[in-house]
Amino acid sequence: MNRRILNIAIPNIVSNITIPLLGLVDLALMGHLGKVDFIGAIALGGTIFNFLYWGFAFLRMGTTGITAQAFGARNLHESILSLSRALFVALLGSIFIIVLQKPIADLSFWIINSEVSVEHIAKSYYYIRVWAAPATIGLYAFSGWFIGMQNAKAPMIIAVVSNIINISLSYYFVFELNMEAQGVALGTLIAQYCGLFLAIYFVLRYYSRLFKYWSIKGMIKIKELKYFVVVNKDIFIRTLCIIFVFTFFTTESANTNKNILAVNSLLLQFLFIFSYFMDGFAFAAEALVGKYIGAKNNKHFEKVIRLLFIWGTVISILFTIAYAFGGNSMLSLLTNAASTIADAQAYLIWIILLPLLSFTSFLMDGIFIGATASAYMRKTMMAATLLIFIPLYYFLSGFLGNHALWIAMLGFMLARGIFQAVYYKKAVLVRFE
Template identity: 25%
Template structure:
C-alpha cells in the first residue's frame, strides 16, 4: 500500500483504447443512471408537499415554503456525510476489505446520528425565531413553526439516509438508493394525502407524513447496511476513533459546501437588489440550473465511487484513465444540455411565468446558462473525482478561492448598472474559476494517492 501521490499527468497520456473506454462507459452508466433517478426523486418530496398543502391556502403554503427552505439548508450543509463516506468506503472496497468498508460506513452513520441530535436541539426550540429569520410573514409564521417542529423529528432520519447513501455508493451500489428514494416518495405522497385531508390534520399532517416516510427510508437503508455488516463480521457499535476520523474528513467538505452556499446566497441577494422582475427571473434560472446539475452530478457520483475504488486497489493508471473518460462524459453531457436549453427556451419559459418582462429576462440570461454547461460538466466531474480521491482539503481551498473571485464580480453588477444577464455572466465566471482550480489539481496528479486509507 502506498500513500505517495503518483505524479504522472493524466491529461498528457495517449488516447484510451476502445475496449478500455467501453469498460469505463459501462461502469459510469451502471452507477450514474440510478444515481440520477435517486437525485431527481429527492426534490419530489418538497414538490408533493407543496402540491398537497397548496390546496389548504396561501398562508399554509407560505409557511411550508419557509420551513422547507430552512430544513433543506440544515440538511444539505451535512451532505459531506454522503461524499466523505462514499470515498472512504470505496477505497476499502478497492483494497478488497469489505468488512473494513462497512465498518467505515457505520462510523459515518453514527456521526450522522450525533450531528442530528445537535440540529434537532437547535431547531425545535428555535423554530419561531428561525421562521422569522427566513422571512415568514406574521400570518404564515404559525404554520411554518408547526411544520418545522414536527419535521425536525425527521432530521436524524435524513442525515442517516445521507450517510447510508454514501455507504452504498462506496459499495458501488446506486440501485438500492434509487429504489428507496422512489418508494419513499410514493409513501410520502400517500401519507400526506391521507393525513392532511383524510385525517384533517392540515399542514401538521403533511409534516407527519414526511417524517414517517423519512424514517421508513432510514430503516430500509439501515436494514441493508446492518445485514451487510453481519454477513461480513463488521462491528455495529460506535467507535470513537472511527467517528472522529469521519468528522475530520468531513470538515473540509463542510467548508466547501458552505462556500458554495455563500456564492448562491450572494447571487440571490444581488438579484434582489436589481428589482422584482430580476429576482423572479433569477429564481427560475436557479431552479433550472439546479435541475441541469442533477444530470451532471449523477456522473460525479459515479466518479466518487469509481475513483475511490481504483485508488484503494492501488491502480493509479486506472484512476487516471477513469478520470479522463469521465471528463469526456462531462463535456459531452454539458454540450447536449446546453444545446437543449438554448433551443427549448421559447417552449419551457412560459411554464414558469406569464409576465412578459420576466420572460424577456429569461430568454437572454438562459443563453449564458446554455453556453456555460460544458464548463459545468467539467466542474462537476472533477469535483466528484477529487472527492472520490479524498482530496477534501484542496476542494475547500479551491471553493474559498472561487468565492473570493465571485463576490467582488457579483457585487460590482449593480454598481456598473448591469442587469440579470450580467449577474449570470458573473455566475459563469464563478464556474470558470472553479474549473481552473479543479483542472490545475487534476493536471498536477497530486490527487492520485493510492491505498485503502488516504494519507496526508
C-alpha cells in the first residue's frame, strides 16, 4: 500500500513543488530589481489571480473524487463524461473572466487599496496574465481527471514542463528585455498554454479508447449532472473561504504598509512550499480513497488512511526542523533587501509551528474529496473561517499587530483539521454502509 501511495504522491509532490518554486522565482526576480514595490506588486497581482483561479479549483477536486469512484467501480462511461463536464465548466468560466477583466480589475484594486506605485505595476502584470484564463482553468479539469484515473505522472510532466518554460521565459523577459513585472506575466501566459496543449496530447495519446463511451445524452443525464453540480457547488463555497482568508491576509498586509506586505508575501512562500508538498499526499488520498469507496473495499481503505497519517506526521516534523534551522537562509534567497529580511525574522516562529499544526487539514481534505463528502467540507471550512480566523484576528490585532494575522492563519489551519476529524465518521465512513 505504501507503494501505491508513493506512486501517486511523489509525482504530485514533484509537480506541486514547481508551483511554489515558480512563486519563489517570480518574487526573487522582482526582489532583485532593487525596489520593494515590485515584490508587493507581484503579491497583489497573484492575490487577484488566486481569487479568480482558486475559485475554479473545485473543478480539480470535484473531478478527482467523481472520477476516482467511477474508476474504482470500473464505470468507463462516467470516467470520460466527468472530464467533458469539467472542461465545459472551465470554458464558460474562462470566457466570463476575459469578458469582464476590466470590472474585475477595478473592483479588485479598489478593495485592496494599495499604494499607487505598487498598484501601477500590479495592473501591468494583471492585464497580460488574465489572458491565460482558458489554459489555467482548463488545466484544473485535466489535472483532477488524471489523478482520478490514478495517473499522477501526466500532471507531473505537464507541471514540470510548463513551469520550466515559465521560469526560463520570465527570466529572459525580465533581465534580457527589461520587461519587469510584464515579463513575469507574459512568461506565465505562454507557459500555461503549453501545459494545456500537453494535457490534450496525453488524453488523445493514452485515453482515446474511452471516447467510444462518450455521448451528449450521457453528458447531460440529470442524475449524474445534478451530482456533479452539487459536489462542485459545495467545493466551490469551501474554496471561496480559502480565497477569502488569503485575500484578507494580503489585503490587511497591504493596508498596514508596503514593508509588511513584502514581509508577509515572502513568508507566505514557506506556507506554499509546505502545502504543495503535503498536497502530494492529499492527492494520493483523493485518488485511493475514491477508488476504494467506488470498489467498496473497506480493508484497503482503512489501511491507506493509517499510512497517510504516518507519512503526514513524518513530513511535518521534517519541515519544522528545516524551517527552524534554514528559515533565514531561505529569506536571503528570496530577496537581497536587508531591512525586509530583518523585519521578516520577527515572524519566523509562526512559520516554524505551521507544519505540525496544519498537516492534518491537508490530509483530511484529500480524504473528504475522495469520498465526495463535499457538504461537510463546506461546513467545516465555513466554521474555521467565521468562528476561528476572523474572531482571532480582530481580537488580537489591537495589541499584537502583524503577529495577530499569523496567529489567525495558524488557528484557521488547525481548526480545519479538527472540525473535519469530528465529522469523519458521518461524512466518510458512511460511504461503506
